[in-house]
Amino acid sequence: MNHPVLLAAGAAATTQAIAFWVLAIVAVAAALGMVLARRAVHCAVLLALVMLTLAVLYAMQGAPFLAFVQVIVYTGAVLMLFLFVLMIVGVTSADSVVETIRGQRLAAGVAGIGLLVLLSLIIGQAAIGPAATTGPNFGSSNVGGIAALIFTRYVFPFEVTSALLITAALGAMVLAHRERTSPRPTQRDLSIRRVSGGRPAPLPGPGTYARHNAVDMPALLPDGSPARLSVSPVLAGRDESDAVLAGRAEAAAVLAGRAEAAAALAGRAEPGQAIAGAGKAAREEAAAPAGDQAQPPGSESADASDEEERW
Amino acid sequence: MVSPAHYVALSVILFVIGAVGVLVRRNAIVIFMCVELMLNAVNLAFVAFARMHGNLDGQVIAFFVMVVAAAEVVVGLAILTSIFRTRRSASVDDASLLKY
Numbered sequence: 295m296n297h298p299v300l301l302a303a304g305a306a307a308t309t310q311a312i313a314f315w316v317l318a319i320v321a322v323a324a325a326l327g328m329v330l331a332r333r334a335v336h337c338a339v340l341l342a343l344v345m346l347t348l349a350v351l352y353a354m355q356g357a358p359f360l361a362f363v364q365v366i367v368y369t370g371a372v373l374m375l376f377l378f379v380l381m382i383v384g385v386t387s388a389d390s391v392v393e394t395i396r397g398q399r400l401a402a403g404v405a406g407i408g409l410l411v412l413l414s415l416i417i418g419q420a421a422i423g424p425a426a427t428t429g430p431n432f433g434s435s436n437v438g439g440i441a442a443l444i445f446t447r448y449v450f451p452f453e454v455t456s457a458l459l460i461t462a463a464l465g466a467m468v469l470a471h472r473e474r475t476s477p478r479p480t481q482r483d484l485s486i487r488r489v490s491g492g493r494p495a496p497l498p499g500p501g502t503y504a505r506h507n508a509v510d511m512p513a514l515l516p517d518g519s520p521a522r523l524s525v526s527p528v529l530a531g532r533d534e535s536d537a538v539l540a541g542r543a544e545a546a547a548v549l550a551g552r553a554e555a556a557a558a559l560a561g562r563a564e565p566g567q568a569i570a571g572a573g574k575a576a577r578e579e580a581a582a583p584a585g586d587q588a589q590p591p592g593s594e595s596a597d598a599s600d601e602e603e604r605w
Numbered sequence: 606m607v608s609p610a611h612y613v614a615l616s617v618i619l620f621v622i623g624a625v626g627v628l629v630r631r632n633a634i635v636i637f638m639c640v641e642l643m644l645n646a647v648n649l650a651f652v653a654f655a656r657m658h659g660n661l662d663g664q665v666i667a668f669f670v671m672v673v674a675a676a677e678v679v680v681g682l683a684i685l686t687s688i689f690r691t692r693r694s695a696s697v698d699d700a701s702l703l704k705y
């Protein structure tokens with residue numbers, strides 16, 4: 295009864311069933327997460343997961359060529375394109391939770407359930423048979439079989455596809471191209487703009503502390519307050535309020551042993567004391583915008599007020 | 606043995622999830638991703654039917670669907686970047702100048 299070949303076939307079928315159910319659950323969960331995730335980057339990563347599971351499902355059904363094309367074209371090219379566009383458009387572009395059309399989510403859910411019921415009835419009626427006897431076309435000679443079909447019966451659609459790809463590439467280039475409406479600034483224009491712009495020196499760098507040395511850590515001004523200009527606006531614009539930045543800078547200052555800076559940040563009192571001997575000249579010097587860190591040590595209060603004016 | 610009907614059922618579920626995503630989401634890039642999910646679901650059904658019938662036509666059609674999807678994504682994302690460049694937004698609600 296228990297012939298070895300039959301046993302092996304049964305074991306293979308069991309393995310396939312287990313793989314199918316695991317992959318199906320992963321794919322559906324990732325697809326649901328993609329619809330529900332608020333950040334577009336999370337959606338892209340979850341979509342990559344769905345596409346990889348689909349590639350494995352193709353391979354399980356005797357389509358190794360399509361599995362590889364799925365990984366290379368979809369996960370490799372299309373999703374990377376999505377991620378590049380997300381980087382251009384802004385990683386922070388989370389969806390708003392405001393419904394512009396009232397009851398739209400509810401209506402969409404009802405429509406989705408209706409579509410699910412309709413399609414389920416259709417495939418229930420369709421009498422989908424068991425898999426046909428799998429020949430060599432679904433195994434070792436899959437690529438050759440597809441090539442034979444593409445270059446004989448489907449040769450005209452294949453040529454039309456090439457025209458479509460060229461058109462799409464040209465269209466993307468035309469749509470993404472931006473005409474320069476003003477003449478290109480020369481080096482002279484750039485230097486004039488830099489000097490007349492009020493800040494001839496480069497922007498201050500991020501803070502360097504004993505245990506933290508990241509680009510999102512703000513540098514500390516001489517009075518202990520965080521220098522907003524030292525953090526890139528892209529990072530500062532994420533979900534970081536002033537309070538968060540200040541708190542992190544304070545913690546970093548404590549860690550770095552700059553207790554007096556942290557105390558100044560906490561107290562923020564009597565700034566005039568520190569510059570008792572500095573006099574009016576230092577104030578005037580500091581009123582001119584200059585690098586936040588490279589101030590002479592006596593000009594804290596003037597610099598702080600200057601900072602507050604700008605922000 | 607997992608029959609093709611299982612694969613078609615999975616394809617239906619993924620297609621419906623993608624369709625609901627297109628209806629619910631506001632970010633144009635995410636809507637594009639949901640359309641991609643729908644196309645992939647249809648591809649899965651094509652491959653399952655190819656296995657059911659025992660010939661490779663379904664796989665060839667799935668291959669063509671992939672090519673068309675790639676072209677669609679390229680043009681769509683180029684349109685999105687140009688819209689974002691002029692309107693500073695990727696939300697489908699903001700591109701409503703032709704509405705009234």
